[in-house]
Amino acid sequence: MQQNAEEEDVFYDEEFIHIMQKVIGECDGFEELKKYIAINKPSFNLINTQFQKVLDQNNKEKFEFNLQKIFEELLKNNVQRVFIRVLFQYLKKNKDQMNLKQLSNSGIAKNWKNLQVQELQEFIELFELKAQITDENLFQHFQDFVNKKKFQDAFQFYQALQLPQKCFDTLIEQMGNNHDAGRAADFIMKLDYNPANYPKxxxxxxxxxxxxxxxxxxxxxxxxxxxxxxxxxxxxxxxxxxxxxxxxxxxxxxxxxxxxxxxxxxxxxxxxxxxxxxxxxxxxxLFLKDEFKPAEEFISDEIGVYLHCKDFGYPENHIVIVDKIDQNYLDAWKCINQSNAVGYDCEHITPWTKLDYQGFKVCLVQIATSNHVFLFDYQKLKEFQEFKNDVSQLLENVEILKIGLSLKDDLKHTVNYLKLNNIIIRSIIELSTCFKVLEGDPKLRSLAYISEFYFKKKLSKYDTCSNWEYRPLRKAQIHYAALDAIASLQVFQTMKEKNNQIIEQEKDVLSIG
Structure with missing residues (x-):
């Protein structure tokens, strides 16, 4: 109610009405208008309503007579663009009654370069100025933006005026020469153009x-x-x-x-x-000394500092890579589906650059049960419908808790990458939220932080950015991937023993598609 009362004050402000009357009827008061809008910040709708109210007070003929002068003074005095938008909206609604074309030969066209990009197309259409503001004029104006390195303006101009693509190519070429490749890539992505056309x-x-x-x-x-x-x-x-x-x-x-x-x-x-x-x-x-343990131990001899899979009772032969539909695959899902809780983690690669053709890829999903970890090779399994069905059933199974950190992101990656439709993922446990509630920590912590908090050893993160497309995976990669899923499950068990009621309250659902 407070906000509505404040808006009413502006809405019926006599000072504003007086300024508007001067602007419309006398072509005066533009500095006052600019100052008023800067101080009071009236919304578009409020200005629009006031504008209409003043016109209805027998000011329409004056407005039409003074229109070109009003428009030029608004630009000359740099009155806030919200007023230009109000003006243009009124003109669009009343275009047929006002015969705006008569102004096309009165010199109004000369103001076009003073308009912002998003206003220009509307201006040309309202006053039917296409014959006066030629394609050549527009191309030159676009080139001026490019030459002055006003790349954002040039891009908006290209979009708004629907210029030929050769203009865009010119812009990108100049940005490449100007070491502004990152922003050029943003423009290419926004328009969904083929990056192969812009090799530089x-x-x-x-x-x-x-x-x-x-x-x-x-x-x-x-x-x-x-x-x-x-x-x-x-x-x-x-x-x-x-x-x-x-x-x-x-x-x-x-x-x-x-x-x-x-x-x-x-x-x-x-x-x-x-x-x-x-x-x-x-x-x-990495390949010469590869072993089934944290990479830091054979690269920098940091012994006894990091957690191992065996610390939680998972020997190397209990870490199983699943990369085809066979008996090994069937045994894995039988073990998973007999569990009441699983640790869930995902390894992926993201594009090296903004214009990477390959895009985001899920390479591996790790599911830890109480005594095994299954590493599903998504690159080899993603096209099998049987695999998609098994993943869907696990995610939707309310009886099996899915536990992890930043788990919703991993689950979304899984669903999107496998192109699963209209899926409701049930019984999710997000460890960062649980830790925050259980331990009274004000921050959302990482799995490495939480693991060290409970188990007094570090969780290796060396292989986080390793090459998850490489096959065969290195032993240290396998250890790293398995341990993240194991740690999630073990942290959950520790939390549950500490306060099961709080953990139960944090159970969540995620609907996708």
Whole structure:
């Protein structure tokens, strides 16, 4: 009621009515109007109602006579655009009665460059100015935006005026030259254009990505992450070589047979000379020392710090990879369907760049029961209807708790990736919410934080960004994937023992599709 009362005050404000009368009847008071709107911030509907009220007070003829002057003064005094929108709405509704075309030859067209992009198309149509504001005029105005590096304005202008696509291509070309590939990619995505038509932008994004990876991760992890993207791996090697990691770059090139993919002739020649010289290949430690345990233990010798699957009674032979419909598959689902609670986790890859053609991929879903963990290879199973049916039945089964952290995201990824329709996922337990309620923690915590809180050891996150498309998976990857699902289930059991009533209250449902 308070808000309605405040709106009424503005609605019947005599000061505002007086200003509007001056604007409409005398072509005066524009500075007052601008100041009033800035201070009182009346809504579009309130201004519109007041505008109509003043016109109804025998001011319509004055308004029509003064229309061009009013419009020009609004632009000249930079009155807030909400008033332009009110004006245009009125003109659209009353266009037939007002004969706006008569103004097309009065010089009103000269104001078109002072309009914002979203207003221009409406302006041209209202006053029938297509003959005066030609395509050539519009193209030149668009090019002016591009030349002045007003890329957002140029993009909006292209959209609003439905210019030929060659204008968009010009814009993207200039943005690529201006090292603004990220925003160019946003424009390409917004219009759903094919990224393959903009190779310069794709290349700039990929190079930016590899520079970021080089700054964040050791070389051997970068090699493993990029093995399924040859162009990215090539850019990475070129950049690493240039920045002093010559042996590392050459080792990757030799191992992955990339020398003929190097794009810079001089650099390729120099690399070929090094490969034929005293170069000694450096092995990738991730593949050389791979073991079924946290990667930190064989990479940096951090022994005794991290949780293991065996800490919870899951030996290596109880971690089962399921990648085809066979007896192993049937046994896995029998075990899962006999459980009353399962830990649920998902491993996926996201696009390396905004314009990555492959997009988001679910690679692996891990389901932990009380004594086994099943790693379902989504890349190999996703097209089987039997698999889709089994997943759907699990998700909709009210008798089996699905437990995890950021679980709704993982479940949505599963449903969308398998293209399951109209599914209601029942009996969800979100661990971050449970922990917040149970422990009185003000923040939503990660699985690593919660696991260490209860089990006094760290949960390895080294392989979070590893290459989940690679087959066969490394042993450390298998351990990592299994342990996330195990930890979810074990955290739940610990919480349940502490206060089962609170945990039961947090049971949730998710409807998708």
């Amino acid at each position: 932008i794709v290349e700039r994004l990929e190079k930016s990505c590899t520079r970021y990876l080089q700054s964040e991760y050791p070389w051997f992890k970068c090699e493993e992450m990029l093995m399924f993207s040859k162009s990215l791996l090539v850019y990475y090697c070129e950049d690493a070589y240039f920045h002093g990691k010559k042996n590392e770059a050459l080792s990757i090139i030799k191992r992955n047979n990339l020398i003929n993919e190097i794009k810079k002739p001089n650099l390729k020649e120099e690399m070929e000379k090094d490969l034929k010289g005293q170069f000694e290949e450096i092995p990738n430690v």
